Amino acid sequence: MSFFRLLNFGITRGSSISKTHQSNCECSPNLIKIRPSSSHDTIRVPIEVVFSDKCNKALAFTLEERQRLCIHGLMPACVRTYDEQMLAIESNFHSFESNVGRYRYLRALRQGYERLYFQFVSKNVHAVLPIIYTPTVGLACTVYGMLYRGMTGIHITKHDRGHMKQILSNWPMRRSVKAICVTDGQRILGLGDLGANGMGIAVGKMELYTALAGIPPSMLLPICLDVGTNNKSLHEDPLYIGLRDERLKGDEYVCFVDEFMEAVVSTFGDQTLIHFEDFATPNAFMFLNRYQHCYCHFNDDIQGTAAVGLGGLLGIQRITKKPLEEHVIVFAGAGSAAMGIAYLLKMELMSRGLSEADAAKNIYFYDQDGVLTTARKSIPDILCVFAKNMKETKSLETLVEQVKPSIIMGATSAPGLFTEKIIRTMAASHERPGIFAFSNPTIKSECTAEQAYKFSDGKAIYSAGSPFPPVEFNGKRLTPGQANNCFAFPALVLATMTVLATRMPDEIFLLAAHELAEFPTNEEMQSGRIYPLVKQANEVAYKIGVKVAKYLIENGESLHLHICAYYYLSNWLIKVMLSAI
């Protein structure tokens, strides 16, 4: 019997690990009387392998495993079942009062017991996502140097030019890597330039690949491009883990990223999926365009958010029974998130037969410089069609008074931007005003759930990038939706990886938006919640993943033609991946 077969993890959900020991010992529920091991059937495996993060089962090693692996006596007599293991982790997790404490505990758990970690996360998505993802991961990134506890991915610095392939080859699981998530740390959530501390976000995103979409962690590699940081306080922070230099810029920066992209595919293969995360907006768009014909890549802040944003808008259409083209929509912020959503929204409206100008007619943009008018100098290409021939104003309240939007979408990192006056004005003109506060983490929300419900007299359909608890209003319990790209990217990468697609066309983001909008029931929609619950995120990833996989195969985006002949196989493959954890 091989080591890995002997090491029957058997920790599939709800199963009991203690079956094997029952024939070998007398046992009370938790404590077992063990008999000495017989040396002739032992398997010699280096102890550091048995207790490595990939293999360590803690007290779930059965009596047979303990005897045959010669680790008998190296742990207490108790053999824990799956449920007991999960209970022990859960008790530890909840024993920490602060969320950063819980984050720290989970980091240690992953480093010592990777399988248990992912089993715990995928079983407790609702409790754990706010820790390993927004909002806590943002706070953790601000003190990442203090929390640092060893290898989580690859750091490539600006001094590594000419050697990137060699550095990537240093990754211990290089042979199995199929996807990377890369950040240069310049716009970490709404917290600005966090330099090399941004690694925390790349790690968090990839943990959702596994926890929500079942993609084995050995296939995934988080990468931080340390090209310096313009955040002076990090230069002075004695615990900072990155280079204390100004950021690379201009041609030097672009050449650096070009070399990186080439090194990725030459090390891990042509169809390696490359996920760009939290780059500053101009660079995010520049790389999305630059690499569109050469790599299988996507930008989560632009495209993943677009799918979730449009999904939310389609949800509002379901509630209000008013077609999206008749809604007046104000975007507050003109960065990756807002521009990505507006682009996909325009695509949706044009697919309904509208001209580009008609699709853009009721959509307004407002940013730090005020409302976007045709008088503005240097408008990004994507936004030109949305610029209005109207009087300029620097006040969002004035704009809202003027155009009376039925939907407002904030992605500004400007907390409190949606004032009482704005929300009241919208509620006075619309039965169910849509309010989206995409900014992360929670402290950056344009308004809180409570403010949205209170100032709209409970009428608002409110969603936010970070989780808000339900609010009691006039005897009703109102549950906000989480408008976060975590409802899109796990499905999109699962599909792309499963069918070996070589690119990620715009249509799959549109498709994901439609599937997402269908997820909540009519009853949930009418209660004002347009997104699934976070605890349903695995199901969302699977269902959208299957649809996207079929689309990719049917439209010739899949690398292997024989898969096309068996396109229903994608269903099966995805199920297998999901059951792998």
Ligand SMILES: NC(=O)C1=CN([C@@H]2O[C@H](COP(=O)(O)OP(=O)(O)OC[C@H]3O[C@@H](n4cnc5c(N)ncnc54)[C@H](O)[C@@H]3O)[C@@H](O)[C@H]2O)C=CC1
């Ligand atoms: N919920 C989700 O899934 C996602 C949320 N986000 C969040 O969206 C926020 C923005 O990120 P990016 O789109 O990359 O944008 P960015 O950071 O590149 O741009 C922000 C935009 O907001 C505008 N802005 C800033 N302060 C403003 C103010 N007081 N009034 C009006 N406009 C103002 C700026 O002019 C700019 O257009 C971040 O907080 C980020 O965490 C980003 C991606 C996904």
Ligand SMILES: CC(=O)C(=O)O
């Ligand atoms: C959620 C996300 O990707 C962001 O806030 O940047």
Ligand SMILES: [Mg+2]
């Ligand atoms: Mg992001």
